[in-house]
Amino acid sequence: MRKALVIQEDIIILKIIERLVVLNHYECKAIRSINDLDIEDQSENFDVIISDILFDGIAPLDFVFQIQEIILHKSLIIVTNMGQKKIQKEILASQNVIGFFPIPLDMDNIQKLIA
Amino acid sequence: MEAEILKLLIKFLLLVLLITFGSIAYTMLYRKWRTRRLKLIENSFANICSLYLYPKPNEKPNLIEIQRELKAVGIVPSKPRNVQYLIDLMIRTQRSILGVNYIKLKTLFTQIPPYGASASKLNNKKWYIKARGIREIYEMDQSQYTRELIRLRNNKNIYVRREAQIGIVIFLGWKSLRFLPYLKRQMTLWQQIKIVEKLNDLYPVPDLKHLRRAYNSDRPYANELIMRIIRKFHLTEDVAYIIQFIDNPKFETREAAIYCISSFLLSDEQLVEIKEKFKNINNTEQQLLLLKYIQRISSEIDLSFYKDLLYNGNDIIKLSTADILWNNGFKEEVQDYYYHQYTQNADSESISV
Numbered sequence: 001m002r003k004a005l006v007i008q009e010d011i012i013i014l015k016i017i018e019r020l021v022v023l024n025h026y027e028c029k030a031i032r033s034i035n036d037l038d039i040e041d042q043s044e045n046f047d048v049i050i051s052d053i054l055f056d057g058i059a060p061l062d063f064v065f066q067i068q069e070i071i072l073h074k075s076l077i078i079v080t081n082m083g084q085k086k087i088q089k090e091i092l093a094s095q096n097v098i099g100f101f102p103i104p105l106d107m108d109n110i111q112k113l114i115a
Numbered sequence: 116m117e118a119e120i121l122k123l124l125i126k127f128l129l130l131v132l133l134i135t136f137g138s139i140a141y142t143m144l145y146r147k148w149r150t151r152r153l154k155l156i157e158n159s160f161a162n163i164c165s166l167y168l169y170p171k172p173n174e175k176p177n178l179i180e181i182q183r184e185l186k187a188v189g190i191v192p193s194k195p196r197n198v199q200y201l202i203d204l205m206i207r208t209q210r211s212i213l214g215v216n217y218i219k220l221k222t223l224f225t226q227i228p229p230y231g232a233s234a235s236k237l238n239n240k241k242w243y244i245k246a247r248g249i250r251e252i253y254e255m256d257q258s259q260y261t262r263e264l265i266r267l268r269n270n271k272n273i274y275v276r277r278e279a280q281i282g283i284v285i286f287l288g289w290k291s292l293r294f295l296p297y298l299k300r301q302m303t304l305w306q307q308i309k310i311v312e313k314l315n316d317l318y319p320v321p322d323l324k325h326l327r328r329a330y331n332s333d334r335p336y337a338n339e340l341i342m343r344i345i346r347k348f349h350l351t352e353d354v355a356y357i358i359q360f361i362d363n364p365k366f367e368t369r370e371a372a373i374y375c376i377s378s379f380l381l382s383d384e385q386l387v388e389i390k391e392k393f394k395n396i397n398n399t400e401q402q403l404l405l406l407k408y409i410q411r412i413s414s415e416i417d418l419s420f421y422k423d424l425l426y427n428g429n430d431i432i433k434l435s436t437a438d439i440l441w442n443n444g445f446k447e448e449v450q451d452y453y454y455h456q457y458t459q460n461a462d463s464e465s466i467s468v
Contacts, residue, residue: 010211011157011158011161012157012160012161012164012165012204012207012208012211013211014161015161015162015164015165016161016164016165016168016169016212016216018165019165019166019168019169020168020169023169023172103211104210104211104212104213105211105212105213106212106213106214106215106216107168107212107214107216108214108215
């Protein structure tokens with residue numbers, strides 16, 4: 001079974017994405033911050049990570065670089081309240097990022113990417 | 116005697132200290148309990164939304180079970196603060212989701228408690244509760260209450276009627292121009308801008324039928340609002356509506372007309388009309404703005420118009436006209452006027468010996 005990791009501070013968005021991912025036949029781990037990650041998660045090779053970029057104590061770009069460095073994954077999708085064009089451009093240019101969706105978002109766009 | 120008073124004082128202070136510590140402890144416990152309760156509501160609501168939007172295959176969402184679940188976490192009419200928290204969550208969620216899910220959520224929110232809680236605020240006597248109710252209704256896109264909002268469009272409180280007018284625009288779009296130009300009370304500039312922006316965001320294709328019907332309104336704020344709409348949607352064919360207000364006796368209407376016309380390029384006939392109206396404006400600042408605009412959109416310099424201003428305008432207009440002529444290669448005309456001034460002065464002034 002494919003594996004997915006969802007990191008969203010907003011519990012409502014987190015739960016909705018989690019349901020969407022589960023219905024697309026993924027084994028999903030849904031957490032509200034990077035602090036909730038276990039040591040075993042670092043060795044998991046996630047098929048997809050769907051994450052926010054706004055967290056306490058870390059800059060959005062640094063967060064993306066840190067995720068890419070510490071967690072093995074095939075693709076990364078960003079869902080965030082921070083939808084500035086400049087940030088979007090910089091993040092999309094980095095490795096493995098296949099989507100950037102500012103909130104408000106249409107979940108169908110995520111479904112297309114993870115199906 | 117003094118020792119007795121001292122003892123009493125100490126006892127009193129101890130009592131005060133005890134009450135203070137007691138209230139601190141109570142507040143801390145209450146806050147902890149309250150935060151836990153709000154988290155519980157948030158979690159339940161998140162679960163409900165996710166299961167409603169993405170139910171298991173071949174399974175339909177059970178509304179009765181959803182209502183039961185919400186009741187279990189404290190969403191009951193006797194706890195209005197919990198109900199208000201749920202409304203805030205609903206608004207937050209609806210703001211975050213687009214597409215088919217947005218429509219699904221809209222349907223869900225009409226069917227679960229606290230349906231009617233926002234609408235009941237409309238009957239409250241306090242203006243801020245009424246305004247909040249209206250805001251909740253339009254934020255949650257509950258268009259079934261449009262009639263109630265229409266009723267509040269002329270409310271005596273500015274905030275209530277502002278919210279009601281915004282709600283009408285959100286729900287009715289261009290059709291709202293059946294009401295807005297005929298309000299009983301004045302509309303502020305800020306409100307006009309908000310209405311134009313909302314129309315642009317939600318209904319970007321103009322409905323000229325409803326807009327043109329509103330041209331009959333004689334209320335100054337309505338004239339300004341319509342001019343701003345014509346400018347925002349760049350309705351070149353309706354620019355004549357703006358031109359008619361260029362020399363309006365009312366300062367604010369003229370100001371709006373000059374501001375709005377500056378986004379358009381005009382035909383020769385319209386330019387002639389503007390130049391004729393120019394003389395009727397009795398404010399130099401506005402005349403200057405219009406003069407700059409005329410110069411900007413004209414392909415050629417209309418010498419007779421500028422010379423007329425140079426010889427007959429006031430000093431500030433004369434200076435600007437001279438500036439325009441000088442920079443467009445009509446130095447001789449400016450020099451002629453320069454010498455003309457001296458001959459005039461020499462004729463009129465008596466020379467003292």
